[in-house]
Structure formats: C-alpha cells, structure tokens
Amino acid sequence: MSDEDRYREQAVSWLALIWGPVFALVGYLTELIGGGPRHGLTWIGVGLGLALITLPWAYARRRYLTVRVTRLELWQGREALPLGQIKELDDVGTPVGARVLGGGWTVPRKYDELPIRLEDGTVVLAWAKDVEALRDALNEVRGSS
Numbered sequence: 653m654s655d656e657d658r659y660r661e662q663a664v665s666w667l668a669l670i671w672g673p674v675f676a677l678v679g680y681l682t683e684l685i686g687g688g689p690r691h692g693l694t695w696i697g698v699g700l701g702l703a704l705i706t707l708p709w710a711y712a713r714r715r716y717l718t719v720r721v722t723r724l725e726l727w728q729g730r731e732a733l734p735l736g737q738i739k740e741l742d743d744v745g746t747p748v749g750a751r752v753l754g755g756g757w758t759v760p761r762k763y764d765e766l767p768i769r770l771e772d773g774t775v776v777l778a779w780a781k782d783v784e785a786l787r788d789a790l791n792e793v794r795g796s797s
Contacts, residue, residue, distance in 0.1 A: 729754035
C-alpha cells in the first residue's frame with residue numbers, strides 16, 4: 653500500500669507467477685526420488701510455460717480488479733470516482749440497472765457490492781471483497797476532507 657492509499661485490495665499478487673516453476677520443480681524432484689529417467693530441460697520448459705501463461709492472467713486481475721481509496725478518489729479497476737461526487741454511503745438501496753464502477757456489466761464474481769449515491773442523485777455500485785472495510789475507509793477519508 654502506497655503512502656497515498658487509505659485502502660487497497662489487490663486481486664492477485666505477482667507471487668502467482670512462481671506457481672508454475674514450483675510445480676515443475678516438484679515434478680523434477682519426484683523424478684529424482686523415483687530413480688527413473690530425468691527430464692530436466694522438459695521441466696524447465698514446463699515451469700517457464702506455466703509462468704508465461706500466468707503472466708497475462710495476473711496482469712489482467714491486477715489491472716481490472718484492484719480497489720483503492722486515496723485522499724481524493726475511489727479507484728475500481730481502471731475507473732476513478734472523485735470522492736467529492738459521493739453524497740451517501742449508508743442505507744443506499746440498489747436500483748435495477750445501477751451502473752457498476754470499473755466498467756463491467758456486473759459486480760465481479762466473489763466480490764460484494766456497495767451502493768453509493770452520488771451528488772447528482774444517481775446510484776452506482778462499488779465492489780470489494782471486504783465491503784465494510786471499504787465503507788469505513790471511504791467514510792474516514794470523506795470525514796477528514
């Protein structure tokens with residue numbers, strides 16, 4: 653979390669890139685212990701291949717599923733909502749057809765929604781894995797402004 657971030661949810665860590673190489677290492681060690689033929693170059697290729705196919709997945713999740721609250725904005729994926737536009741966070745109902753922040757059609761899977769009433773009266777849906785922590789961070793930052 654940077655100095656400017658008041659709240660941050662990262663969708664995935666870059667450590668996910670080591671899953672493939674670790675899997676390949678376990679496979680190679682299994683061959684060593686088993687005493688059969690050893691395929692060291694093949695396991696290196698498997699580890700690199702799995703890391704390479706994990707790279708775009710991790711990049712996309714970090715880019716489109718990160719939630720941040722700074723002093724001035726709520727970031728949902730690539731979309732920023734200035735905190736000055738937020739009118740109400742508590743007891744806001746979710747109308748049918750409310751726009752989802754971040755550019756998606758729906759709230760991402762495994763995320764909960766937080767309806768937010770804006771100054772112009774519209775309701776948008778923010779989302780986070782921990783909605784209460786997001787609401788608390790937004791209330792804290794808006795209260796200190």
